[in-house]
């Protein structure tokens with residue numbers, strides 16, 4: 372656990388970037404710091420690895436004050452990922468990833484083997500190993516940045532807006548991959564973003580900060596959406612929070628209506644499309660029993676006729692859901 376106790380950072384010009392911040396960051400989970408520009412996210416994050424020194428208060432890791440350790444030793448246990456990946460332009464991908472292991476004195480072969488494994492782990496083709504960063508796309512560079520931060524297997528990862536500079540589609544892929552990776556590695560991740568949707572998607576816990584570096588609310592996403600503590604948080608999480616909150620409602624089994632004749636199935640019973648007078652329209656999104664109510668509503672809202680197709684674990688269509696079914700499930 373990382374703990375902030377009354378932590379304040381005042382820059383030499385007098386700016387108070389972080390003001391008596393107290394919060395706990397549980398181990399092996401993702402905690403997201405989110406808030407408007409200038410609210411002290413980066414400063415808070417960088418005080419953890421002491422690339423910025425706090426002015427007062429205490430920051431501890433597993434009970435031990437981080438100032439009681441040598442800063443270099445401290446940073447060995449903390450991976451750091453930033454926007455634009457911060458890769459070394461003159462080093463190949465594999466050498467970038469192996470940077471820290473080499474600094475730690477690992478022999479070359481072991482550093483390289485680890486780097487190649489990590490390359491695959493973050494979803495990159497090993498063929499990219501000998502390329503230089505400029506020869507990669509933005510999304511690929513970010514993946515290399517994550518692999519590099521993981522190379523020495525640090526228990527803690529700090530990530531400062533790592534996905535903010537890539538387009539929404541790639542950003543979405545990177546988010547999914549981070550969640551997948553985290554299921555395997557279970558690091559203590561502190562992730563900074565200004566994007567509340569990203570925070571809600573990635574965070575086990577989300578800390579919303581306001582300008583001046585004050586904590587507005589720290590809670591799991593479902594709690595933030597359901598019970599914002601004040602108007603600032605309510606505005607920040609947005610007006611459509613009712614819709615987003617559906618993400619966290621997982622009915623065991625939605626009552627479904629029987630399959631209508633218009634639904635075209637393939638031989639295996641999977642939905643193919645909706646038959647209309649002159650064509651078959653694709654089934655855009657399906658709802659898998661057990662998924663969230665938001666997924667059910669998405670299936671309904673993207674369907675050409677307002678019927679969302681419900682499938683079982685084998686992909687076979689078992690019934691349809693509509694807005695009424697979703698609304699009733701929400702009420703119960």
Ligand SMILES: Nc1ncnc2c1ncn2[C@@H]1O[C@H](COP(=O)(O)OP(=O)(O)O)[C@@H](O)[C@H]1O
Nearest residue numbers: 382384386388407408409410411412413414415
């Ligand atoms: N080196 C610095 N000197 C003076 N003020 C700074 C410095 N770095 C950041 N600040 C100020 O501290 C506040 C918080 O900055 P920062 O932590 O970078 O915010 P965020 O990452 O949330 O956008 C801002 O008002 C910013 O202008």
Ligand SMILES: [Mg+2]
Nearest residue numbers: 412413414531
């Ligand atoms: Mg910042």
